[in-house]
Amino acid sequence: VKQKKDRHKINNLNAENSLYEAIAPVNKSPRFVYTHFLLPHHPYYFDSSGKEKIYNKKIDNYPEEKTDYIQYLIYTNKKLLTIIDHIQKNTKTPPIIILLSDHGYRQFTDTSMKQYQVNTLNAVFLPNGNYNGFYENMSHVNLFRVLLNSQFGQNFPILKDSVIILDL
Secondary structure (H helix, E strand, O other), X not given: OHHHHOHXXXXXXXXXXHHXXXXXXXXXXXXXXXXXXXXXXXXXXXXXXXXXXXXXXXOOOOOOOHHHHHHHHHHHHHHHHHHHHHHHHOOOOOOOEEEEOOOOOXXXXXXXXXXXXXXOOEEEEOOOOOOOOOOOOOOHHHHHHHHXXXXXXXXXXXXXXXXXXXXX
């Protein structure tokens, strides 16, 4: 049970270590590095200061835990800022950094709040500062199209922004 309970924590640590290895200056050729963190996914392992929390609730039947979520979200934000700072300081060529979430908060007990599940984070850092084509409330549908157009001279058409919620 402990191994199942800690799997996201272990996966996050492995992903972070792999990311640091991938951005280490090995060669000068461009690279695309993708990492998926399960942050701030339940279970909420840490408080806002990074102190590990004791977790002993059932994983598959957890209640809405807003305070624990917010504490873990603060921890997550600090962790991600540290990683981004590290990337910017430790890459030879100024990097393009994209920080995306794959969904928003999903633990609302009120079904009228379901639209917040698709409120996602979409943050981009471009070393040349050319944000032409990027716009507010752009969905993930167009992010790489706009990025490839503005940074690599492509001409992909912009699609209708959309989100589909799959109830699994």
